[in-house]
Amino acid sequence: MTLDSPHLGDGVNDTRATASDHPEVTTADLRRAAWGASAGSALEYYDFALYSLASALVFGPLFFPSDNPSTGLVLSFATYFIGFAVRPLGGIFFGRLGDRLGRKFVLLATIILMGVASTGIGLLPTYHGSEGDWYSGGVGMLAPLLLVALRICQGLGAGAEMAGASILMTEYAPKNRRGFFASLPFLGVQVGTVVAALVYFLVYFGEGQITDTWLWRVPFLASVIILAVAMYLRINLKESPTFRKLEAKDQIDHRPLQNLLEHSRPSLLRGIGLRVAENGSSSMYQALAVAYVTSAAVGVTGPIGALSLVFAASLGAIVVPIAGQLSDRFGRVKTYRAFAYFQLVSAFPIWWALSQGSVVLTIVVISLALGIGTWGMFGAQSAFLSELFGSRQRYLGVSVAREVSAVLSGGLAPLIGAWIIAMVVAADGGASVPGAGLGAWVFIAGYLCILTLITIGTTYVTPDPIDRDLNDPRDAFTAAKV
Template identity: 75%
Template sequence: MHTNDGVTIKNHTADPQVTKADLRRAAWASSLGSALEYYDFALYSLASALIFSPLFFPNSNPATGLILSFGTYFLGFAIRPLGGIIFGRLGDKIGRKFVLLATIVLMGGSSTLIGVLPTYNGSSGDWYSAGAGIWAPVLLIALRLLQGLGAGAEMAGASILMTEYAPRKERGFYASLPFMGVQIGTVVAALVYFLMFNANQNTAITETWLWRVPFLASVLILGVAIFIRMSLKESPTFQKLEAHEQIVDKPLTTLLKNSRPTLLRGIGLRLAENGTSSIYQALAVAYVTSQAVGVTGPIGALSLVFAASLGSIVVPIAGKLSDRFGRVKTYRSFALFQLVAAFPIWYVLSLGDTVLTIVVVSLALGIGTWGMFGSQSAFMSELFGARQRYLGVSVAREVSAVISGGIAPMIGAAIIAAVISADGGPEVTGAGLGAWIPIAAYTAVLSLITVISTFFIPETRGRSLDDLRDAVDDPTLAS
């Protein structure tokens, strides 16, 4: 036995038995939660770009309304670190299973309730036809905050649970499976929007009740996810922590005392992945459909369908590659792709060509962003020691989400508005050409930070998940 920060690490007994049925159930439980989170994420991204402005901020001009709409989008990210801390502490103190149930209810319930909100001025699709005035955006913001609280620990919990269940030599592949739920949720949300816009070509979707349907549909995924998670066993690693009385009373204190270097590295890893996810799912859609570029039709939904379809292939391949070549090399390769592709992709988006837009968004998301996604799950979990893993992964994920993903669409919307104003208005041909350069630069900077971060992290492939030390504190790991 040896000690670590005054805690005795006992020679543990045999691992709690994980059967193939347990592994399969854990994969489904994690994947459905991820599907719901990213269904909500893609749903809110598309709604922020396309419909929330006239429904909840109608007294603003289109450019300002878009900024306000993305402001509510940002608030959901801003609250996520708090959700990560609250539920991450619980995940390290009372178990992964309880938190995964709590977060899915909070997240799915909030998303469903958005579907019954009254709008600012009222419409034919409102149950409160007179309109709720200022209470409409207030209620939207409140539900977005609750949604963000739940999401702050959902993906961290799903990835940790699957990593702790998975066989050591295939950990990258199995841990990537919950991220397949990301593709499912994204495709479903995009298809729903695509079908709604095509079925409603003669009437603005904001003037009917149809915009509510995607949010109300969240309850279906929620019900299935709860049913499966109720029968889930606790993760083997947490069972051993309980058995050996190694659970700490103050996970946050332990994390800040022992894991600050690991947190900074984890945040650096996530900047490119989370930032470009928001940039290409929310901002790119708003950009190409704005007055600056002027692409019409359900381009955002179509782009996400193709991107997520490609991502569903790339994610498990990335997990496999991380098992074969290591977490660091695999992750760095996808981040480099995103860095090199940033300026060419945004230049193509500025041209306003529908087919090329779908192609480049699919490449950026399907290969760059979701390639990092697929190799990230096991990587992030292996970075942290067993006692503070849930909290550590949650905080690293969500702080990076605020810095990169949450604020990006709001900044981008301001850039688009400034370019249109400077160029004399939407009637000026080529008004969108000036906006793409700073947005591409922001994308490239986030990717560069992630690439640099990978040079300061040891290779974690196959390390013991029962180790109480963080990977950066383990001298046996190669840099």
């Protein structure tokens, strides 16, 4: 089996390029692309981490008040899921534009949509209102409806944001260092996560009832700062070399969705399978774990979620580029599979540790779970997914693969987990004391293992696309058969 590289099986090619594969790309261009892609990723995951924390801690009483806190939590995570549910639509819409109008155009459009939506959440009136808020009057059911509308806008923009950032860097990078350079936008993920967690921690610190004040709005309003920086960087970007070649040869696909479904289904299905474990665990550890340890089932108090994400993202900032480099050295498949196995074997120990109600232990295990398992796969994923698809449907293919998996795993995982927590606490008579319903961790860990096994199985039926020609219009599986 060949895939433009004589070493498909082990992913190592001795005839590696020593300079850029695109003579027209200068070092300054590569640096500018890295900064521009990373800034957008920082905004997306600032929003992602912020919404995760808010869903777990404040959206319930603010927008879904209920006599039963578990009901409010489930409804809060339902809006969280809605953002994921519309991401495939955003991926299809913006992905088609990315393959027809260019990577840069879509990267600008998505960053504006996400930034405006996130800032808008900070301006929303709440269900009942509060005397300590700048908008003291409540608007009832209009409040959650407005939240859902802005969450949908977030999801539509996010549906193509990370796909575009990873494709841009993969198409810019030297062939022998695609894994490393393509992982750099994912460093923006860590930066965005840390900033969101720190902002949330500073706002939360000293405020026992943050939902009674206007302070919960501050982290969302701060999105406008990251938006301004990201827009400035992206306006000055050059289009990717691969898309410029398609334009020059008049090879742009004007029916990318139809051709993707007809010719790239094997790559598309495997891309979805590869992401199930990473996306599911990301949501479960960033959102569900925080809700679990602060619920009646465990009873931890304080800004534990924000602190955990600070340490986890700091570790992830180290692991992500290392994972990218490892994928250049040992191949995409082997590297990705190794991090997935780490997640599999650690799932039950980590969720057991979360059930113990220890602040220190919670921070340590969430840091390990996210920083190594989840974000190790994340770092190896960027070049991997981009190389699976041909040049003419690459943006759409990566977007659809990423976002369908986001619905199937990332969006559903915390919703299912919140339902499990509610059911277990209810089975204990609705106890509101620490230690009630500790058995929930077993079911949550088991669910995570199922997601991870799907990804591990996918790696065994996916050829390693390392070093393939990115200008080839064929997807990886078609090229592998030649």
